[in-house]
Amino acid sequence: MRKCPGCRSTDVRSSAIPKGGDSWRDVILSRYRCRACRLQFFGIGRRTYRAGATVVGAIAIASVVLFLFSFFGSPDMERKGGRRSSADHISIG
Numbered sequence: 001m002r003k004c005p006g007c008r009s010t011d012v013r014s015s016a017i018p019k020g021g022d023s024w025r026d027v028i029l030s031r032y033r034c035r036a037c038r039l040q041f042f043g044i045g046r047r048t049y050r051a052g053a054t055v056v057g058a059i060a061i062a063s064v065v066l067f068l069f070s071f072f073g074s075p076d077m078e079r080k081g082g083r084r085s086s087a088d089h090i091s092i093g
């Protein structure tokens, strides 16, 4: 149960974002309002997990892309191995 940080009452309801009043906190956190003391506060809600999942997913994709870049994006490692030139054996005429 969610508790009010002011009066520790559990009579807390999630409140809607006021028009034009949304801030960065509304993106990550959910708004709550205590019905006992009418205090409005931010807390971790469903939105927080969704934002967290988005961030984690973005980091995962970015790390995979970086890994693939470091794996395939360095042709020097491949070139060092076998260097065979078949062009030397071609005779003209």
Ligand SMILES: [Zn+2]
Residues within 6 Å of the ligand: 004, 005, 006, 007, 008, 009, 034, 035, 036, 037, 038, 039
């Ligand atoms: Zn309260």
